[in-house]
Amino acid sequence: xxxxxxxxxxxxxxxxxxxxxxxxxxxxxxxxxxxxxxxxxxxxxxxxxxxxxxxxxxxxxxxxxxxxxxxxxxxxxxxxxxxxxxxxxxxxxxxxxxxxxxxxxxxxxxxxxxxxxx
Numbered sequence: 001x002x003x004x005x006x007x008x009x010x011x012x013x014x015x016x017x018x019x020x021x022x023x024x025x026x027x028x029x030x031x032x033x034x035x036x037x038x039x040x041x042x043x044x045x046x047x048x049x050x051x052x053x054x055x056x057x058x059x060x061x062x063x064x065x066x067x068x069x070x071x072x073x074x075x076x077x078x079x080x081x082x083x084x085x086x087x088x089x090x091x092x093x094x095x096x097x098x099x100x101x102x103x104x105x106x107x108x109x110x111x112x113x114x115x116x117x118x
Contacts, residue, residue, distance in 0.1 A: 006045070007058040007059060007061075009058075009067075009068070012118040014118055015106065015118050019109060024047070024048025024049060025048050026055060026058070026070065027041055027047035028052065029050045029051075034050065049072060049074055051070075051072060071099065071103050073095040073096070073098055074095065075087070
């Protein structure tokens with residue numbers, strides 16, 4: 001059984017501008033593979049990536065009116081020619097290195113700022 005819905009994030013235009021980050025909509029699923037139902041939900045909701053953890057975190061953050069920032073890195077391209085697990089392993093090192101740099105920049109940028117400054 002899938003739940004559907006949308007959680008709107010708070011605006012953070014200065015992070016995007018200063019750090020040159022991209023914004024996208026997350027869709028959720030319970031596996032690395034892309035089943036037809038996942039694909040249909042992604043297309044219907046104009047999502048950018050399928051994510052296994054973000055929806056749960058966004059839901060809880062919204063319940064407590066707590067802003068959340070997600071910094072994501074994509075390890076596998078679902079419509080690529082390689083099997084998902086091969087692509088995942090091949091991209092893992094490069095993606096985790098890029099993610100480490102991005103998270104460091106985001107934390108440095110938000111440190112000491114008010115939400116309205118983000």
